[in-house]
Amino acid sequence: MAVKKGYNNCLDTVRPVRDTLEVINGKWKLPIIISVGIGNERFTDIQDSIDGLTPKVLAKELKDLEEHQLIKRIVIDDYPVKISYKLTPYADTLNPIIFALKDWGINHKRKIFNKE
Amino acid sequence: MAVKKGYNNCLDTVRPVRDTLEVINGKWKLPIIISVGIGNERFTDIQDSIDGLTPKVLAKELKDLEEHQLIKRIVIDDYPVKISYKLTPYADTLNPIIFALKDWGINHKRKIFNKE
DNA sequence: TAAAGCACTTTCCTAAAGGAAAGCGATAGT
């Protein structure tokens, strides 16, 4: 017998949503993924492509994203040594999320601009 | 003439994504929307349906969500007065985001469980 | 009359996020 409770159970949806949010939390992770995905591979290019992103924050976020296997850091060993950041194939699975967020943002701005 | 820069421009995507994240930021807003959407209308039901959610945080998030026109607070004026929370039709536009986040979370857990 | 429920608020506190600015070690260009 299930436990009786007065509220509807939403954990089937809430749990996986929260699992995802733990991976892509904060202001910067998705912007960084988008920037790298669009072809920015160098530290300073990524930084310059995103308004307000400081090197300290970028370095930290890149480490987090590497741990989650969404970005790989590649050391190119000629002279001079170059560092290149690329998305992993796994990062491509985030595309539906990114497009959904993008579409909603575009629509939301339009809504605010027109009505308020 | 466009300004020359060494990096690829990603602001077309980054900006609307960030606009969206500003609305649904934090650990709790989407879980609350999911819970209300599934039929939890009372303050304590919403609270009880989401693990770890405290009344202070719930009250604050409900206010934020009202301001963004995603939830409406309805006062039902018989004796005793009842308060009911409902999603606005606008909140339904978040569904693609919620489903994308849910799917990714489910898949991510499976990935972690199987391989690491 | 006491206890419990509802919808919160208040206070206090900690941890984490994030911004500003400077610096650093290596290399490259002038």
Next chain:
DNA sequence: ACTATCGCTTTCCTTTAGGAAAGTGCTTTA
């Protein structure tokens, strides 16, 4: 020799998020 660039790190500081616990005013139920 000097300056600039790259990929960071370090320090310092402020802001925000969020958790714990208690309480409040009202009402209902036992």
